[in-house]
Every structure is written in C-alpha cells, then in structure tokens.
Amino acid sequence: MSKERVVVIFPHPDDESFGASGTISKFRDEGVPVTYLCGTLGEMGRNMGNPIFANRETLSSFRKKELAEAAKQLDIDVEMLGYRDKTLEFEPRHQVAEHLKERIESLGATIIITHYPGYAVHPDHDALGAAVIEAVENMPEENRPQIWMHAISNQSEHDLGKPEIITDVRPYWERKLAAIKAHLSQADGMMSLIENHDQASEQLERLKTERFYMYKFQ
C-alpha cells in the first residue's frame, strides 16, 4: 500500500484533464487516492460548445456536470472551492492560502499538483499556484507535501530548464481522452485537432507527456 495521497489544485473544470489526467490515472492504478480541489466553475469561459449550447448564465451548470463526468472517468473525488472564474488573483492571497491549507491538511496530502506561478499563462492559474505555495509554506516543515508544478507558458523551459518529472502518459491515453471529452463545452477545439490532424501534431504530442517542476523550499 502506497502512503501517498494526491491532491490536485487547479482553478478550472478541465485543467485536471488537459494538464494532469495521465499522471492522475497512473496514481489511481497504484491505488493512490486522488482529490481534485477545483477553484471555480469556469463560469467566464469563452467556449460555449460547438454548436453553441451554453450561454454566460448556464455555462457554470454545464461545466459542473462535465467535471463530475470527467471525475467519474478518472475515478477521483472532486471538491469545489467556490471562487469565481477570473477573479482569483483579486482575492486576498493569505485568505486563499488559509483556505487551501485547511483542505490540504484535512485531506492529508503528500503530493500536490498545481500550476507553476508566473509560468501558467492564465491569471487564475498563477494566483492559485502561488496560494498553494503560501499554504504549504505555512505548514510545519515535517508535514509539508511535495508540490508538483505544471508550467505552460512559452518561455518556461527557457527560464526554468527541464522539469524534474516527465511522464509518458501513453499507457493512460484512453482515459485521458475520455476525461477531456467529458468537458463537452470546452473540448471541441482539442477534439477536432485530434480527429483531423495526424498523430504527430505538436499540440497532441504535448498532451502525451506530462511535465512537472518540483517546488524547492528555501
């Protein structure tokens, strides 16, 4: 029995599927429990389905249901943190960090997967990743989980070098695809890419490897 307990902390329904679902599947196959703490309901998303089926007011309901379906495909628990899409950076950082610390401790996390602040493109990604680091730094040293950080900005490898954790997630590809497909309102662009382009397309290749930097505590 592994002693690990994985907590994934991203702001949007679908971040877990695009960014970490292969790694999540690997942990689940090893019997490791995984909980996704999802920051918002993605209510400000621009993708409305294709053909369009959501509007600004109904989008959050769709995305909540889509997340539940993706969680079923990945066999993970989901908790909603209750923030609002595109506003996380405006919340007081220490309050978000306190909130996260409480959830991290109560879940007994040994590994946290989140975004690399400053290298995660979306302001919610950067803000939540930074709050995770603050939360863990506020924990006693002996209780701190590892933090695995997902960097997606164009200059991340140039600035940070190669990530410590590089996982070929091809063995979990079917599950990753099923999880991505569950996010119907968001996944259309990615799905047409997968269906219309040959398997060598760059974006598709990127999805088959998941990369994380390990946070180094000072």
Added chain:
Amino acid sequence: MDAIQQKVVQEKIDQLANKEVYVHLETTNGAYASHFDENAYNVGAFIRNAQVSYQHGKIVSTGGSYRVGLKLDMGWVYAEGLTDYEIDEKNRLLMAGHDREGRLMVALEISETPFSHEADPDE
C-alpha cells in the same frame, strides 16, 4: 441562444426601461490571446450586477451583428458585436456575440433580479 431578432429584442429592451435592473456586461479576447499570438494583447472588461435604470434603449443593426445602447440618467451602457439572444426562464434578456469558432467575445445581459454567482444547485 438564437440569432438576434431585432424586433423581439427591441420590445424586451422597451419593457425593461425605467425599472431598477441589473446589468452584466463583458468583453474579452480570452486569457490566452498573447500566449497563442505574441503580437496580441489580452483585453477584457467585466461588470456584473451593476444596478441601473435606463430611460430608453435601442438595438441597431450593423449588418451581421448588432449594437445595443442604454441611456442612463447620467451615463450610458453599450455593447457592440452582439449576434445571439435569449429571453430565459427567469425572463432575463441575454445577448452575446460569438466568433466563428463559437467563442464568446462580448455579452450584455439585463435582468430584473440579480445575476447569481454559482451554478444552480438544483441542476
């Protein structure tokens, strides 16, 4: 949502005039605009549940999309690029403009009750 029918939308705008209403107005090119194109700027603006009362409002066709302007006692609200509309089960006037891929670019919504901030817990 359906393609805007100018007459239907104008009637709804008229019905909501001179009432205390809540407005949602946003425009955005998305958080990833400059990630996918380094020459692009991320731009956007967002206001939710602004409480206003407008004297009158008008929807104007620009051939392909619409502009809607609302005249307040001391100001204006307007949005450009609206293509689709819906009068939902809460009797709110929802309007949005989408790009060719169906992504939302602009939204203007008017309601007599505040817009909620969460997914409907019943759904």
